[in-house]
Amino acid sequence: MNSQLLNRLKLMGVFCHVVEAGSMREAAAKLGISPPAVSQFINQLESELDVTLLYRSTRRINVSEAGEKFYLQSKKMLAAAEQAEEVIHQSRSAISGELRIALPVGLAAKPAARALAPLFKEHKELKLSLIASDETVDLIDERIDIVIDCGEAKDSSYIYHQLGKATKVICASPKYLQQHGNPVTPRELGDHTWLGLGEIEAKGVLNQVVLHHAKSAPASFKPALRYVFNDLNALISHVQEGLGIAQLPTLEIQHLLDNGELVPLLPDWQIEKHSVYALTRDKKYTYKMQAALAALKHYFGNIES
Known part of the structure; x- marks a missing residue:
């Protein structure tokens, strides 16, 4: 897809707004741009296509025969773009699909089960891949959503989440x-x-x-x-x-x-607590990641250890 076609998609969107609004002024108000800018976009589109799409008068606009056909096809393309965005939105908002969590072998048993069980019982469409390893895990190469660990975080390039304290x-x-x-x-x-x-x-x-x-x-x-x-x-x-x-x-x-x-042993003597934390690749969390982080913070933030 070349840059000319990408720019034309923008012009098609403006054109569809004008047709649906019935005037350039109303379309400009909905788009948040000036009426002259709308007029310029329509002129550019007609020039590139070498066809008249709209007949203008002082009171209103009329769509040409070519404009009617172009409008119908443009709406299909814009609808496809909106559908693509909706797919992304649903994937971000739905608490479903696979959640990949990496953590040390010790934490992968009872602690992880206790922390995550309520989340997976509530959301039946959510799947879990638990990667238990005491070795350093590459979040990107291994497509890890969340890493859980204890102590001090070793890699500051990831986003740090304090989950709680343990001892x-x-x-x-x-x-x-x-x-x-x-x-x-x-x-x-x-x-x-x-x-x-x-x-x-x-x-x-x-x-x-x-x-x-x-x-x-x-x-x-x-x-x-x-x-x-x-x-x-x-x-x-x-x-x-x-x-x-x-x-x-x-x-x-x-x-x-x-x-x-x-x-x-020695219950009157205490050992200093250490951090339990999570790492994520960036701040663009899907809903399933937000739900998982919330569940982890709820569990590790309330442990009496």
Whole structure:
């Protein structure tokens, strides 16, 4: 499609407004331009087509035979353009179609299910593709709508959305505590068997313990790990089996804390909270993305962790 045809589409739109309004002055008012500008557009269109489309008089205009035929075809083309816009509008406004969300493996289980389940139960036409990976995801190459992560955002070129705050908890299974006792001070933690993630995978965030107390000085130490894993779910499962204690992200194990499969240790000592956030490619959100972000903010913004 060349530039001449694109410009002619604009002229066709002006022409159709004139025909439907019955005068150039009324058409100009509806288009928000001056009557002389409308007249100039019509003259240009007639010159390019080398045909008379309108007969002008001081009181009104009359459409020529050629003008009638051209009007009917022009309306079809303009209607097709409006229909194309409506398709885009519907795709943006309808909460349906595929929603692609990428997030770390740990968050992809219970946290994601709890956050997104109400959205998908309400909107039956909405489909989900969940990409669980601890590797960096390219939103553009992999057509990702939303990335969810914790801590500090690593790529500032995307749009950042604060979802909420979460923390970590030191815990063990009831089986382990029955056999080895329950530590009641930070100092006693060093006497226990520790599990954790390898430094490369965890970047140290789960292997460095920093505890805060309202009436005591902060306690900080790096436990010696007897069991090391490169997968969070594997780590959690081995803690459940009673092999030792670990510092784990509360979001990923809240269901295990709720049903008693894991027991939080040193409840009077607190671990600093970290951000849960989302990234999107730009600010042009479809309705399904807006609905998903709202659901995520509602869940992560109300967690008691």
